[in-house]
Amino acid sequence: MMSGFSRSWTVGLLATAALLTTTACGSGTADTSAGSEGGKPEVIAAFYPLQWLSEQIGASDTQVSVLTAPGVEPHDLELGIQQVTQLKNAALTVYIKGIQPAVDDAVDPETSFDAATAVQTIPAGEHEEEHAGEEHDHEVAYDPHIWLDPARLATVATKLGERLATADPAHAQGYKDRAAKTAATLGTLDQEFAKGLGACRTKTMVTAHEAFGYLADRYGLKQVGITLDPETEPSPTRLSEVGKLAKAEGVTTIFTESLVSPKVAEVLASQVGAKTAVLDPLESKPSGDYVSAMRDNLKTLQTALGCTS
Incomplete structure (x- = not known):
């Protein structure tokens, strides 16, 4: 007959095995099981741009983990039990509501920072009526892709520095100083975009999906998305509409991701006699970092829109 101690020990092993199995079955989830190191507060970033920001501001005072593995669409993220538990135990989780419903459901309001609350948002895609009745990841009325505007991301940096200072008062000044430095870097990037996109042959950018609304809003461009989100196939009517607009406005490049x-x-490019070029929405880690990838985007836009700086 098994003793009470043996039964408890066996149940514990089975529970641990079940936890590991469930976690292993998650889709698109990065390994965040390391936990905090040396007593450092753990900051969990939902996906790459927020990881970059958290690392710039947290630096050596925090242990930063990211939920979404490189090369994985953030919208496709699923969480295992271990990740959900880690979110509950983290000093701070940095996310954007509306990008990843699994994260939206799992975060603790007391220990999370929704970056969208730090900035003025803009409405979601202009042709949402095409998706009425469909289930998709856009569960908020605003466009959640705020990181594609460096000026807005600079505001987020300042707010994140304040939140980290509150969560870890012992290193408060370091967080605030690094937040200010990061905001200045993003301010410089903003100026580069403003100058580089100031005089262009066309201001219309046709994109695979409507991810670049904030970039367009900031720099006076007109975004025309083939679809509202990357999971949805455009209707023939939508393709025809975009094709006619592209021809009318002299669009020479259709942007892919x-x-x-x-x-x-x-x-679409073949129909309107245009070429394609990659414009990175930075939802996953690029070959460089956020700043270098955004500068690559600027060069791509300048070429495609016929800009002179």
Whole structure:
């Protein structure tokens, strides 16, 4: 007959095995099981741009983990039990409501920072009526892609510095100083975009999906998305509408993305006599970092829109 101690020990092993199995079955989830190191507060970033920001501001005073593995569409993220538990135990979780419903459901309001609350948002895609009745990841009325405007991200940096200072008072000044430095870097990037996109042959950018609304809003461009989100196939009517607009406005480039199939964009480009180019929405880690990838985007836009700086 098994003793009470043996039964408890066995149940504990089985529970641990079940936890590991469930976690291993998650889709698109990065390994965040390391926990904090040396007593440092753990900061969990939902996906790459927020990871970059958290690392710039947290630096050696925090242990930063990211939920979304490189090369994975953030919208596809699923969480295992271990990740959900870690979110509950983290000093701070940095996310954007509306990008990843699994994260929206799992975060603790007391120990999380929704970056969208720090800035003025803009409405979601202009052709949402096409998706009425469909289930998709846009569960908020605003466009959640705020990180594609460096000026807005600079505001987020300042607020994140304040939140980290509150969570870890012993290193408060370091967080605030690094937040100010990061905001200045983003301010410089903002100035580069403003100058580089100030005089262009066309201001219309046709994109695979409507991810660049904040960039367009900031720099006086007009975004025309083939679809509202990367999970949805455009209707024939929508393709026809975008094609007519592209021809009328002299669009020479249709922008695709690194994590989304370029097929639809390529079909549209062939119909209007345009070429394609990759414009990175930075939802996953690029070959460099946020700043270098945004500068690459600027060069791509300048070439495609015929800009002179």
